Amino acid sequence: MKIGFIGAGNMGRAIANGLVAKGVCSADALQCISASGKGSAKMAEQTGAKVASSKRELIEQSDIIVLAFKPQHLETITEEEAKAATGKLVVSVLAGRTLASMKAVFPDAANLVRVMPNTPSQIGKGVSTYCFEQAPSEAQKKTVDEVLASLGTSYEVVEDQLHVATVINGCGPAFYFRIAQLISEAADKRGLDKNLALQLAAETGIGSLELLMASKRDPQDLIDEVVSPNGVTHALLTSLDRQGLPAIIDQSTQDAADRSIELSQS
Incomplete structure (x- = not known):
């Protein structure tokens, strides 16, 4: 070949x-x-x-x-x-x-x-x-x-599915890099060394996503294992939902897919 x-x-x-x-x-x-x-x-x-x-x-x-x-x-x-x-x-x-x-x-x-x-x-x-x-x-x-x-x-x-797939696997690395960047910056503002925070975010992300793949379970089941009622994780997720994270992800996916379609037609 x-x-x-x-x-x-x-x-x-x-x-x-x-x-x-x-x-x-x-x-x-x-x-x-x-x-x-x-x-x-x-x-x-x-x-x-x-x-x-x-x-x-x-x-x-x-x-x-x-x-x-x-x-x-x-x-x-x-x-x-x-x-x-x-x-x-x-x-x-x-x-x-x-x-x-x-x-x-x-x-x-x-x-x-x-x-x-x-x-x-x-x-x-x-x-x-x-x-x-x-x-x-x-x-x-x-x-x-x-x-x-x-x-x-x-x-x-x-081919019609490639626009949405592109948002996930093509744009996905930048999304995860951005999340790690924002986490490390937020931690740095609160007194944790930025490089250590970035390492913690990266390793936690890798481990969590590997667990998701290995377990083949619904993400919500794995979320439930981490969340305690009125605990720290509960406060984090409640805040994310209150600030509109689900809507942000949905609209961002649509915007990126629309741009993919636009580029393919130019």
Whole structure:
């Protein structure tokens, strides 16, 4: 399986590093190219991938083409380059670019895959959601699963669901980082060392979410185990509800999903 990366930024390099580290493919099966040459040089240094002399060469010599450049540059792919992708699998991590827009550029690809990864992919703890342009063959499904497994876990959705899924797994890291930031700042104001508070928040978050995953229980059941009537946790949750946290989360999800839809239509 030969994989070519058009674009070699953080996400492209995360995929390439994961593929090699997990033995999905060898370094000599990877090629890359980037606009400035800096990203491809870095990917080559990190993974041993070959730097292609042109996009057409890379596409011709690859079984799978990964699009990992800036989304607005999709239409810079030439007809000649697109023709070289005939019968090949094209995987896109271009935020906001629909399968229809990919199909317009790569009309003769064997299949198209739209992926929303996230930044924890850089350490193999990512969560990706994805969808195919057409029903995949068993081989295509297996290939995509193997590629995305190099980043962490992955889940197939229909394209219309990708907007909401993006809010969860795509935007999610920033949400959790923001929560940790706010907790550490609030603790610092009340006399607890900010760095210690950040460590406590991060480790508590990791442990709590791992418990949620391992127990497979409803979150409310786990909340009930922590809350004592009129206790400290009760005061915290009551205050959050009184200040409108449920409504804030609901409206923020809607606003982000609306923006995802807007970007996909531009």
